[in-house]
Structure formats: structure tokens, C-alpha cells
Amino acid sequence: MAGKHSGKPPEEDRAELVEAEAADRFNQARSARASALLEDYTELIADLLQEHGEARITDIARCLGVTHPTATKAVARLKREGLAVSRPYRGVFLTEEGAEMADRVRARHRLVVELLIAVGVPEEAAEMDAEGIEHYVSETTLAAFERYLKDKR
């Protein structure tokens, strides 16, 4: 039941399992990487909308440190995925789905920063690293972070 061929030595079965699990982890990470961009954009757009009432392509591009055509392309993808809407020469807005994603992402981001700080990471580094880390934190891990922070307070 553990392996494909009962004739094979158990060590091989175990090795195959380990490899399959590894492949799984990498695939997971790859898929997280794929959504990272969308998450960054929705989060930023939500911030801009809240702070300035609008999210212009130029502002988005400047905040993300990319050129404006790059931002335009990304926003096109957001629209394709049903996360944002926009009309030519007007700002970008989030759909309900996009806003929900932004909320989730912002909450997660805050939690990651808080946890890093709680374990002794300097605030500046925490902010820096969280930008990359946040996209790979699962719900399970997030829940653990929350418990840890609550207990610590």
C-alpha cells in the first residue's frame, strides 16, 4: 500500500515519497510566486484609493518601481482576472473580488511584519523582507502567527 510494486525494497518507496513531497513543495512555491504580482498590485491599488481616492497608472508604476507600460500590462492582467476595472485615461478601481484580495493581503502583510518584529527582527528589515515573505505564508502558518502574537501580548 505504501509503494507501487510490493517487490521493491521499502527504502526505494520511501525515497520516491520524499521526492514526490519535495516536488509538491516546489510546485506550491511556484504557484505562490505566480500570484505574488497580482497580490502586490491589488494591495497597492487599495492603498492608493484609500489615501488619494484614486489609483493612477503613473502612481502605481512609481510605487512599484517599474515603468508605466509594465504597470499597464499588469493592470490589464488584473482586469482579465476580474480583480480590477478601468477605462482609458482614467484611474484603476478594484472589483469586489479585488478589494477582498487586497484586504486579505494587507492583513497578512501586517501579521508577517508583526511576527518578524516580535521575534527580534529590526523594523526596517522586517518591512523589507515581509514584502517577499508574505506571499508564501499559508493559512495554517498565518494562524500560528496569530496565536503566537496573541499569547505573547
Next chain:
Amino acid sequence: MAGKHSGKPPEEDRAELVEAEAADRFNQARSARASALLEDYTELIADLLQEHGEARITDIARCLGVTHPTATKAVARLKREGLAVSRPYRGVFLTEEGAEMADRVRARHRLVVELLIAVGVPEEAAEMDAEGIEHYVSETTLAAFERYLKDKR
């Protein structure tokens, strides 16, 4: 000294700074993302070399959950970057530089997993998430993790 034009209101200067810092963080994350693949490959190749004495393209591909041409391409990149060497139809080996990277990456990976477990993340989730997280943990943060774990023991 804080902004470009002394005539501008200070709030704008501050906003520009915040935006520039944000762009910085994103650029940092982007560059980390770029090295993530190389790190994964060198780490895995080191593991395979240690466990089986050789690292075949097929094994690399299977462990990473990709097809063999994908692995071949990645190895080509490793070679271009001076991290690995290989001859046609023979296995892949690491250069000194590649081996050093593998060591660093493995140590970092272990530390990240340990820290996640230490704050209460279930082991399985810790392994899963660490695969993505590790690439975005800076030296500063890593040092903080190390201190935290030492103090806790």
C-alpha cells in the same frame, strides 16, 4: 535637505520618500525572486550529490516537479553563472562557488524551518512554506532568527 524643492509642502516630500522606499522594497523582492531558482537548484544538486554521489538531470527534474528540458535549461543557466559544471550525458556537479551557495542556502532553509516551528507552525506547514519564504530572508533577519532560537533553547 529632505526634498527636492524647498518650496513644496513637507507632506509631499514625505510622500515621495515613502513611495521611493516602497519601490525599493519591491525591487529587492524582485531581485530575490530572480535568484530563487538558482538557489533551489544548487541546494537540490548538493543534496543529490551527497545522497547518491551523482545528480542526474532526470532526478533533478523529478524532485523539482518539472520536465527534464526545464531542468536542462536551468542547469545551463547554472553553468553560465559559474555555479555548476557538466558534460553531455553525464551528471551535474557544483563548482566551489556553487557548493558555497548550496551550503548557505541549506543553512538558511533549516533556520527558517526551525523558527517557524519555534513560533508554533506545524512541521508540515513549516516545511511547505519555508520553500518559498527562505529566498526572501535577509542576513539581518536571519541573524535575528538565530538569536531568537538560541535564547529560546
Next chain:
DNA sequence: CAACAAATGAAGCCAAGGCTACATTTCTGT
């Protein structure tokens, strides 16, 4: 040792996410 299986290589396709260069539209100030 010949034939088949398995591993590797090579070519070429695709989408994503960068970029530059140039066209168009909108906004602003006189």
C-alpha cells in the same frame, strides 16, 4: 552483440513581466 528502454539533448512554442520608443489624450497655465 543487438535491440529495446531509459536518459539526455535540441528545437521551438507560450505566457509573464521587464524594458524602450513612439503615439495619443488629458490637463494646466498664461
Next chain:
DNA sequence: ACAGAAATGTAGCCTTGGCTTCATTTGTTG
């Protein structure tokens, strides 16, 4: 109101990292 500046759009190029498909080499085994 109109000219110039700023913002946005569009086109096209590059690299990465996936993939499939097919050719070639290696290894195994009867």
C-alpha cells in the same frame, strides 16, 4: 483657447521558466 507638459496607451523586443516533440546517446538485458 491654445500650447506645452504630463499622463496614458500601443507596439515591439528581451529574458525566464514552463511546456511538448523529436533526435540522439547510453545502458541493459536476453
